[in-house]
Amino acid sequence: MIMRKQLACDCGDGFSLVELLITIIIAGVVFAAMVPFFMNVVTASSRDRVRNVATDVAQTRIENIRLLSFSQLSDPSIATNLSSAGFANGQFGSTYMPPGGSSVYTVSYSVTNVPSTGAVNYVRVAVSVTTPSPPSSPYTATMATIVMNPSATSNSSSPSPSPSPSPSPSPSPTTGSYTLTVMVGGGNWVNPTTGVTVVKNDVTPNVTETPSPQFPTTTSNGVWSGLPAGQYLVTCNYYKNGQMSGPKTTTQTVFITTSNATISFDLTQ
Amino acid sequence: MLSIGAKRGRRQAGVTLVELLVSMIILSIISTMVIVVWFALQSSYAQSANANDTRSAARDALNRVASEIRDAQPQTITTPAQAPFAMAGPTEVDFYSSYNQPGTAANGSGTGTLRLTRVYLDTSGTSPYKTLYWQRDTNNNGTWDSGDRLIVLATNVVNNSIANTAVTPNTSYTAIFTYGYRDSNGNFTSADTISAANLTSIISVNIRLIVDTNLNHTPTRADLQITVRPRNAPQS
Numbered sequence: 001m002i003m004r005k006q007l008a009c010d011c012g013d014g015f016s017l018v019e020l021l022i023t024i025i026i027a028g029v030v031f032a033a034m035v036p037f038f039m040n041v042v043t044a045s046s047r048d049r050v051r052n053v054a055t056d057v058a059q060t061r062i063e064n065i066r067l068l069s070f071s072q073l074s075d076p077s078i079a080t081n082l083s084s085a086g087f088a089n090g091q092f093g094s095t096y097m098p099p100g101g102s103s104v105y106t107v108s109y110s111v112t113n114v115p116s117t118g119a120v121n122y123v124r125v126a127v128s129v130t131t132p133s134p135p136s137s138p139y140t141a142t143m144a145t146i147v148m149n150p151s152a153t154s155n156s157s158s159p160s161p162s163p164s165p166s167p168s169p170s171p172s173p174t175t176g177s178y179t180l181t182v183m184v185g186g187g188n189w190v191n192p193t194t195g196v197t198v199v200k201n202d203v204t205p206n207v208t209e210t211p212s213p214q215f216p217t218t219t220s221n222g223v224w225s226g227l228p229a230g231q232y233l234v235t236c237n238y239y240k241n242g243q244m245s246g247p248k249t250t251t252q253t254v255f256i257t258t259s260n261a262t263i264s265f266d267l268t269q
Numbered sequence: 270m271l272s273i274g275a276k277r278g279r280r281q282a283g284v285t286l287v288e289l290l291v292s293m294i295i296l297s298i299i300s301t302m303v304i305v306v307w308f309a310l311q312s313s314y315a316q317s318a319n320a321n322d323t324r325s326a327a328r329d330a331l332n333r334v335a336s337e338i339r340d341a342q343p344q345t346i347t348t349p350a351q352a353p354f355a356m357a358g359p360t361e362v363d364f365y366s367s368y369n370q371p372g373t374a375a376n377g378s379g380t381g382t383l384r385l386t387r388v389y390l391d392t393s394g395t396s397p398y399k400t401l402y403w404q405r406d407t408n409n410n411g412t413w414d415s416g417d418r419l420i421v422l423a424t425n426v427v428n429n430s431i432a433n434t435a436v437t438p439n440t441s442y443t444a445i446f447t448y449g450y451r452d453s454n455g456n457f458t459s460a461d462t463i464s465a466a467n468l469t470s471i472i473s474v475n476i477r478l479i480v481d482t483n484l485n486h487t488p489t490r491a492d493l494q495i496t497v498r499p500r501n502a503p504q505s
Contacts, residue, residue: 013283014283014284014288015284015288015292016288017287017288017291020288020291020292020295024295024299027299031299031302038306038310042313045313045317053492056492056493056494060475060494060495060496063495063496064449064475064496067449067457067472067473067496067498068456068457069451069455069456069457071455071456072456072457085435086437088449088456088457088458088459089436089437089458089459089460090433090435090436090437090459091447091449091459091475093435098490098492099427099431099443099479099490099492100431100488100490101490
């Protein structure tokens, strides 16, 4: 007994229980700090899985979209149709539910006619599939395809392979019907013989638009209607301030692109 | 004894039995935790490796079926053209194919003999896990028998036990084969069964395989799809 007492109280070496406990607490804190790393690995793996699924779904939908007839695709209500569950008997729809799963993937469609007005050359269809969240923040897989109009007459805006084919409107469309109004100011001094003429000068040979000449006055404009878009040279023959001795000519060039045009001549110059 | 004990006591105390026990208990708790985490990671790795294997095997099967259906040919060339298909159902598609037949060039052209071929799910038995087979009427006797070549394409296929609520009417299964065709207005639609009289109207075949990648554990399904346009189908 004496020996044991001596042993117990003479302790200078070895760990005490308190020391050990402190060590364990510190070790516990270190381990606890590592838990988020493990969690990250688990989350990342699960995130990769749902992203794969989203990509698969987008690909399948794109393949099926390519089977639609062009008249279906260029129909203005196509985006609504694609989102409806019954369209093409369940081949599309706005959701995807993995078999046996409960988390829902959201599917959205965007259909763009190119050009946006008039005869459609092709449609661009994009499918976006958004992963459910949780387990991780939502991720959207987007795929797009272009479907040509089989009966398109013009190949002028055929799709380019760039990721976002957005052909800018041509600066001088060749179709249309516009009105050019010519006003005169300062006095009714338009030359009564040669008057005002309008010539389309961006074509060879140049085309004189009828009726030319016209004889606008300060109260009655000259009007040329039914003009296609393009560049026009407007020539005004007049007498400055009505002085018959000084016939003068002035011209203006007008570009008609997408709307009617109005120009005016000052006959006092 | 006394002198030895006193000597030792003075020189070093060491750990008592109680201290040793306490530290061992704590150590065992910690090592248990480490081991549990280790096993969890191990099983997670095994599961994901297994899932990858199953998924890639199923993907191979899907690609194989897709390229065969794409190359399917009508039995005879007639006007109007016949369908390359002989039967079109949710778990079975029959078609004429010279794919991999002797005489067929690598690109699929050539004079390989056409044989009736089918891809079907063996729906017999009560297990939810079915097997997808490829079979060719190699002896050309017009029936499916033991003289035909039979290949397992995919195992653990669970299409038959998964309901599909996306189609109208809903089905208690998910069709492996869904056929696209144009309705009377020229619009695309689909059905999982096409009658023999309408086989020529098929323009596409959507193949969907659902396989269980985590057998004997919580079901984890891989849902793989591919859409094929048979290039010799009359309406394509």
